[in-house]
Each structure stands twice: as C-alpha cells, then as structure tokens.
Amino acid sequence: MSDNFLPFALPCLGEEEINEVVDTLRSGWLTTGPKTKRFEEDFAKFVGQPYALAVNSCTAGLHLALEAIGIRAGDKVITTPYTFTATAEVIRYLGADPLFVDIDPKTFNIDTHKLATTLDNVDGVKAILPVHFGGQACEMDPILDLAARASIKIVEDAAHALPTYYKGRMIGNFGDISVYSFYVTKTVATGEGGMIVTANPDYAERIRTMRLHGINRDIFNRASSNLLGWSYEVVAPGFKYNMTDIAAALGIHQLQKANTFLQRRADIAAQYTQGLSDLPVRTPYLNPYSTHAWHLYVIQLELEELTLDRNTFTERMNAAGIGTSVHFIPLHLQRYWRDRYGFKPEDFPVALDVYQRVVSLPIYPSMSDADIARVISTIRKILIEAQK
C-alpha cells in the first residue's frame, strides 16, 4: 500500500469527540453512566421514540431485541441472506432458525412478494428481521401489513439506516424494535456500539434488565442511590452488553453531526453517479419511497459487457491505491449456514447474481473532492480498458 492509499472507510472524529472522551477519562466514570444516559436521551429525541437503550454492539442489540419479543428454540425468524452474519447469528443464539427470503434485485432489500409467499407456506414464523440495505428503507408498508396479518413481530436491523426516512417517517418508528450500529465503519461511529429503539415499555424494561446480567437496576442508579447502594436483584441470566461512557462520549457528538455527515455522503454519491453514468456499471437504484443514508455506495458491474470479473476489478482498484469492499457475501454461501441448512448457491438466485457484480466504493465525510475524482477516474480507466 502506498502512502496515498485511499481507505474504504474512515471514521470522522473532531475535537468535540476528543474533548468529550478526555472529559470522561478525567471524570473517572468509564463504564455505563452519565454520558450513556445523555446519549440515550439524545438518540430517543433524534428518532422520536420514547425508549433508546445503548448497548456495546448492534449484534448485542439484535440479540436482546429477539429475546425481548420472546423468540425461543425452534421458532423461525425471517430475514435475507444478503446481510452480515450478525443479523442471522442472533437468531441462532436463541436456538431459533433464520428463514431466508431472497432480495429485490434493485434495492437488495427483502422481496416482499416472496415474503408473502413464505408466510403463506411456512408454519412457526415468529418474527421478521428486515435489513435496510446500504441505507435505503425496506418496503415497510407491505412488511407491516404482512406481519399484522400473521400476528408476528418486526425487529429491524437498522445498522445502515441512520438516518433514513420511509414515506417521510424516520426508520425506528415502524417495527416493534429497531437496532442501530455504531461500528467504526457505520454512519455514526463509536468504535463499537449499538442502540435499541422501541415504543414498547415492556420490551424496554426487559432489554434494560437483560443487557446487564439480568440485574433490575443499572450501575448508575445503584451508585447514585443512597439507600442500600450496594443492593441489587438478579432476575434472569442476562448478558454483559452495556455501553461504556467512553463510547457514549463519541456517540453524543457523532449523533449531532449525523445530518451534516449525510449531506457530504449524499454529495459524494451524486458525484459518483454522475461520473460513472456512461460506463458499463449500474449505479445505485433510488427507491422513491425512501431516502438514502448512504452508508454504502454500491455499483454493479455489467459483467456481460466486460472482459473482467468483480474480483479482478477490486484487485485493480487496490493496485491503484483505492480500497473497496463487497456487501455482502450472501450467508447461504458461507460454510456454517450452507452446511447447517444444506443450501445450494442457486437457492437464492437474486442474492447470488447481485453478489457477483457488486463493489462498494469509499464514501465518508472526510473524503476530498480530489479523492472522489480519483476514484471516478480510476474506475473509468479500468472499465474502459475492459469493455468488450
């Protein structure tokens, strides 16, 4: 890698984040405390929901969400194979099984027609776990309808969707529970971290207890109450999923910048779409019902018109000093999922086809216009040379 390698992703941290972390360190309160509480309050206000519960990852949050809605061994939870393994692994944590439904070829979100057919034909489905791929909303109206008709719950994997609006309403206001990620590559980053949002007080209560050892009061309340400050009650074998105040210190300021970050990401996306418009690639489809959080900018190579495949393309980008990624390697091709359920690649033909064409380009607020121009000119050079 040369000195001027352009990484695929970088967090965008300013003096505000640095000062808040230093303040946290000086305060002596490193784990869940006042900063986490403030981050939760800010987040609840941002999304417009009564309950926001901070955790140490989106994976932890999805696990807690499924636990709270009562997913048990033997249940089935519908999601797509076109996601990160975390979405499906949490279903297995509870002894339940994911039921994969293929994606829409334009948005890479769950195909709601196939979802309807699956619900008509399979027993034992307890929940739908839609993933808002790349930052565009799933078709929430049909999903809400189908879930209501089948009397099942919706837990949204909103790891890419901060912020995303579906028909003018922010994601986080549709399903029973929504879960966000603050992993280092995500639109709002705390290194590791996640947030669970819900309107349901019972789910909030259960999640609050289960995220910290099944204890019915968190450490902050315990330490600040003077009556038997050392006392607590264990009500369940919970988990250790609480967020640290060091992470929350980052999150408080990242959240304040979320809309500014989005403007820059959208600007980068517009420059890419314009600069690549005459090449044998498909630029991202824009669903008229959804805004785009631009967590990912995913192009699809028109392989029929090219003499190279996707892997050769990403190698050439890398050789030219530009980082790229692939979202996602479909879960049904991964050994664990393939072997457990006996999947064949063609079981999810849309996911398979899309996977072979996609490349995720760098898109983060600290990219300069020169960086964007360099990505475009490098892609132009590679693809024009490889045109049939």
Ligand SMILES: *Cc1c(COP(=O)(O)O)cnc(C)c1O
């Ligand atoms: C990143 C990601 C997760 C997991 O987030 P963590 O905070 O790293 O646990 C889950 N689902 C999707 C779709 C993701 O991209």
